[in-house]
Amino acid sequence: MPPGRRERKKAATRQKIADTALRLFLERGYDAVGIREVAAEADVAVTTLFSHFASKEALVFEQDEDFEQRLTRAVTGRAPREPLMPALRREIHVLVGHCTGEGADPVWRMIDGSPALREYEESMRLRHAESLATAIAADPGPARTPTACRTIARFVIDAYALARGAADPQAAVDEIFEMIEAAWAASGTA
Amino acid sequence: MPPGRRERKKAATRQKIADTALRLFLERGYDAVGIREVAAEADVAVTTLFSHFASKEALVFEQDEDFEQRLTRAVTGRAPREPLMPALRREIHVLVGHCTGEGADPVWRMIDGSPALREYEESMRLRHAESLATAIAADPGPARTPTACRTIARFVIDAYALARGAADPQAAVDEIFEMIEAAWAASGTA
DNA sequence: ACCGTAACACTAACGGTTAGTGTTTTGGAA
DNA sequence: TTCCAAAACACTAACCGTTAGTGTTACGGT
Numbered sequence: 001m002p003p004g005r006r007e008r009k010k011a012a013t014r015q016k017i018a019d020t021a022l023r024l025f026l027e028r029g030y031d032a033v034g035i036r037e038v039a040a041e042a043d044v045a046v047t048t049l050f051s052h053f054a055s056k057e058a059l060v061f062e063q064d065e066d067f068e069q070r071l072t073r074a075v076t077g078r079a080p081r082e083p084l085m086p087a088l089r090r091e092i093h094v095l096v097g098h099c100t101g102e103g104a105d106p107v108w109r110m111i112d113g114s115p116a117l118r119e120y121e122e123s124m125r126l127r128h129a130e131s132l133a134t135a136i137a138a139d140p141g142p143a144r145t146p147t148a149c150r151t152i153a154r155f156v157i158d159a160y161a162l163a164r165g166a167a168d169p170q171a172a173v174d175e176i177f178e179m180i181e182a183a184w185a186a187s188g189t190a
Numbered sequence: 191m192p193p194g195r196r197e198r199k200k201a202a203t204r205q206k207i208a209d210t211a212l213r214l215f216l217e218r219g220y221d222a223v224g225i226r227e228v229a230a231e232a233d234v235a236v237t238t239l240f241s242h243f244a245s246k247e248a249l250v251f252e253q254d255e256d257f258e259q260r261l262t263r264a265v266t267g268r269a270p271r272e273p274l275m276p277a278l279r280r281e282i283h284v285l286v287g288h289c290t291g292e293g294a295d296p297v298w299r300m301i302d303g304s305p306a307l308r309e310y311e312e313s314m315r316l317r318h319a320e321s322l323a324t325a326i327a328a329d330p331g332p333a334r335t336p337t338a339c340r341t342i343a344r345f346v347i348d349a350y351a352l353a354r355g356a357a358d359p360q361a362a363v364d365e366i367f368e369m370i371e372a373a374w375a376a377s378g379t380a
Numbered sequence: 381a382c383c384g385t386a387a388c389a390c391t392a393a394c395g396g397t398t399a400g401t402g403t404t405t406t407g408g409a410a
Numbered sequence: 411t412t413c414c415a416a417a418a419c420a421c422t423a424a425c426c427g428t429t430a431g432t433g434t435t436a437c438g439g440t
Contacts, residue, residue, distance in 0.1 A: 009418085044419075044420085158344045175338065175341075179377050184369075199387080200386090203388085225427060226426085226427095
């Protein structure tokens with residue numbers, strides 16, 4: 001069945017809150033805008049805002065599931081018989097490209113400018129690493145231990161985080177992935 | 191010169207606050223004890239408490255510099271001509287042993303039981319990784335790029351975090367370090 | 381003996397978050 | 411169509427961690 005009127009209204013409210021928040025944050029800075037202000041501007045109650053978003057930071061990372069899904073799909077949806085690591089390397093290249101360089105979203109600039117947001121993002125990525133580990137564990141091919149899968153997943157997340165802060169992000173991705181590939185190969189020979 | 195009365199008093203106040211906080215946290219749970227309560231029980235003002243500790247979580251990780259120093263010293267203070275990675279592996283073995291198993295501190299149990307504390311610890315370790323990266327970069331032997339050093343430092347921190355959550359922590363340390371050693375070797379051949 | 385400074389205290393607030401308590405809207409059952 | 415249970419929404423009032431502002435001691439060095 002198609003989404004009913006109720007769900008559409010709910011989605012609209014959520015979107016209006018997110019849009020309003022992002023606009024205010026970009027206009028005047030993340031720290032300078034309070035939750036009460038966002039709620040007032042979006043014309044909802046504070047409690048309504050928190051029924052749609054778990055925290056103030058979550059307003060900024062509205063579509064954080066994108067990141068998670070892109071990673072797991074890079075594993076599960078890659079071409080048949082394509083090795084795992086090159087596929088992940090390609091995906092990280094793209095993701096790093098989205099948030100670095102001259103043409104980067106102003107949103108990413110804002111995130112990089114606020115320690116609170118950077119920290120929130122890091123712990124969010126850690127959760128994503130668990131999904132990635134699950135996807136890797138379910139992958140056919142040479143079996144790995146659960147620990148090895150979790151380890152590689154975290155290494156991949158590290159690659160993303162480290163490359164973002166490097167002078168030449170794209171080169172850093174390649175450099176780090178050389179190390180990750182070696183680690184991955186070693187995990188198959190234990 | 192020996193520490194004067196003033197510094198002794200300051201240290202005593204700090205210690206009293208930390209002891210009181212830890213006692214209350216263990217008695218009734220971290221989340222169930224408020225800052226105002228800790229301050230009252232330690233007989234100091236709330237502002238005084240925050241002049242000694244940057245946050246509520248910092249009360250629990252009072253001696254977090256230990257961890258940082260142990261890691262950097264495992265690098266800088268190891269036996270001459272001993273390879274880097276085995277030294278780090280040994281240190282991680284010890285550190286993981288401290289907070290797992292039957293005889294683990296009740297403090298570690300409390301940390302594992304509170305998401306807020308676990309998250310705080312993770313971001314603390316990330317800061318430690320930077321120090322470790324610096325120590326590794328300054329190490330003699332085959333030179334590595336700054337990116338490679340940071341990467342390996344993060345991998346080592348990952349080993350600690352992952353091993354703590356594994357079924358057999360000590361075995362996990364060894365398994366993960368096999369992968370780290372491979373990554374480290376690969377970083378020297380780029 | 382004195383002064384600058386650092387520790388400490390107190391009040392009052394700020395900002396994020398939640399509990400408690402209704403009120404409206406809506407999808408589906410009768 | 412009518413009615414109900416659930417879900418979204420609103421409002422007040424608070425809680426909690428944290429900080430600014432403003433003093434007040436107490437100490438170490440001169």
